[in-house]
Amino acid sequence: MDLRPLRIGNLTIPVPVCLAPMAGYTRAPFRTICRRFQCGLVFTELVTAEGIVRRQAKTLHYLASFPEERPVAAHIYGSNPDSLAGAAQVIESLGRFDMIDVNCGCPVPKVTRKGAGVALMREPGRIRTIVQAVSQATSLPVTVKTRLGISRETFNISEVAQAAEEGGASALFLHARFASDRHRGPADWKTLRRIKEERSIPVIGNGGITEARHASAMLRQTGVDGVMVGRAALGNPWIFEDIYCLWAGRPYTPPSNAERRQVIAEHLRRLHDLVAIADRFRRRRRLTSEEATCQKFRGHLAKYLAGMPGSRKVLKDMSEMDSIESTLAAVDQILGTSGQPLSLPSH
Numbered sequence: 546m547d548l549r550p551l552r553i554g555n556l557t558i559p560v561p562v563c564l565a566p567m568a569g570y571t572r573a574p575f576r577t578i579c580r581r582f583q584c585g586l587v588f589t590e591l592v593t594a595e596g597i598v599r600r601q602a603k604t605l606h607y608l609a610s611f612p613e614e615r616p617v618a619a620h621i622y623g624s625n626p627d628s629l630a631g632a633a634q635v636i637e638s639l640g641r642f643d644m645i646d647v648n649c650g651c652p653v654p655k656v657t658r659k660g661a662g663v664a665l666m667r668e669p670g671r672i673r674t675i676v677q678a679v680s681q682a683t684s685l686p687v688t689v690k691t692r693l694g695i696s697r698e699t700f701n702i703s704e705v706a707q708a709a710e711e712g713g714a715s716a717l718f719l720h721a722r723f724a725s726d727r728h729r730g731p732a733d734w735k736t737l738r739r740i741k742e743e744r745s746i747p748v749i750g751n752g753g754i755t756e757a758r759h760a761s762a763m764l765r766q767t768g769v770d771g772v773m774v775g776r777a778a779l780g781n782p783w784i785f786e787d788i789y790c791l792w793a794g795r796p797y798t799p800p801s802n803a804e805r806r807q808v809i810a811e812h813l814r815r816l817h818d819l820v821a822i823a824d825r826f827r828r829r830r831r832l833t834s835e836e837a838t839c840q841k842f843r844g845h846l847a848k849y850l851a852g853m854p855g856s857r858k859v860l861k862d863m864s865e866m867d868s869i870e871s872t873l874a875a876v877d878q879i880l881g882t883s884g885q886p887l888s889l890p891s892h
Contacts, residue, residue, distance in 0.1 A: 548792050551585065551771040553747055554686025554715035556616060556643050560585035561771030562760060562788050563718070564778055565751055566620040566646070566690070568653075569844060574815035577614040578808060579782045583789035585771070587617050591648055591656070594623035594632035606823050610641050611815075618644035620690070622651060624660035626675045630682035637683045644715075645683060647675060649691040649705065652724035663724040666695055669708035676712030686715035690751075693736055696725040706740050706748075716747040718773055728776065738767040749773050757787040757797070780848025782808070802880040809849050809876055813842055813869055836867045846872065855879050 551561035564571060564579045566588035576587035589608060596604025610617055619636045623629045633645050649672055651662030658664075665672050672689065680687045689709040694700045706717055719740060721732040732752030741748045750763050751773035760772045778784050783800050790797035800808070820841065821834040832840065843863050850856040859875045866872045877883050 548789075551747060551749070553644065553688060556686050556715075558585040558616060558771070560785075560789055560792075561749075562586075562785060563749060563771060563773040564588060564785075565718075565720075565773045565775035566590055566648075567775060567779070569841075570779060572816065573610050573614060573819060574812050575782070575845065576617065577611050577815070578812060579778060579785055580614045582782050582784075582786040584774075584778075584782070584785040585616075586644075587614055588620045588646060589617070590620065591651060592619065592621050594621045594625070594629045597621065597632035597635050598628050600635065603823075606819075608636065608639065608642075609819055609822070612641070615641070616643035618642065618646045618688070620646045620648060622648040622656055622661045624665065624671070624675075626671075626678035629675055630678040633679045633683040633685070633687070637685055642685065644686045644688060645679060646688045646690050646718065647679060649689050649709075650720055650724065652692075652695075652727060663692055663695055666691065666699070666701060666705050666724075669701065669704045672705060673708040673712040676709055676714050680713035687713065688716040688718060689714045690718040690720070692720045693723050693733060696723050702736065702740060703743060706744050710744055710746050714746060716749060716770075717744065718749045718751060720773075721750060721752040734763060734767050737763070737769055741768050741770075747771065751775065757784065757791045760788045761791060780845065780851060802882050805849065806873075806876055806880050806882040809846070810873060812845065813838065813872065816842055817869065835869060839867050839869065839872050842872065846876075850876070850879050853879050 551558040560583050562584060563586040564584050568590050571588060571590050579587055592607045593604060619642045621632050636642050636645055648662055649665045656662035676687060691705055693702045709717055719737060721734060721737045737750045747770035749771040750767055750769040754760050754772055754774050755777040763772050774784060787797045817838040820838045847860055856879050859879055866875060
């Protein structure tokens, strides 16, 4: 297939494939790596609008970003239109984001208890009001990420998609599962196709893409304007390069163990830089910056090394890896690689 750019408001994305926002994972270091491997658009983790409006240091740290990861979208949540609009103004004033995405699909209780996330799907009219308020508060494109419904008993994505478009949304990112399903079961691509046919704004499909060929299949079977990859990218940012090569008609070469080690080391170093900055806002430190970095990196490390010979035993001892040196030594043990230890700046 031919590569076709994705246009969202005034933003043009040359490669119509995006990295889905994932709590605890889509921080700036990982987003930057995905962008390098031909991911067209990346999203921050879910960030509370109330914290942004109040300019809480801890909340604003979730908006930390690197210049080379652009275009990047700020992914925010809340239920108060004024707070969300205020957060949009703060985000635009930072000058480092290209889009604002309003979450209407997160099923996590701490979000839904506040009437935010997927709980907003109970009131399509409220979604319309929120999108309208945010759109009027910023010149950046405003989009909505949502699901098919809270459950099969509330299958109201058509009403929600209509409300989002009427409110001024520039695009819809649709995870083709119900909130009650979380990530279980097959994604409903038939509904993706129907929503694409019903709406005039771009629809980007999410769900069921674990290999490059699935991205092509989704475009072909549903007619969506772009695709979004989530969990399949964890430990495998090269999936975006694989998709790009497939679409561009180029051969794809998987990473060597040495290349994999290089990416892991870079990810660790840049994550440490971010954690060290965040530590400045903490009154009490239970862990050093390096220990906290290794702890936060465990989820990524398990994904990077999953399925490799010898990884099970090493990953079982992950809790004891509290230094960059010990973490990379474990990586080298599994990959059969070696490299210079990272020199960490003092903070």
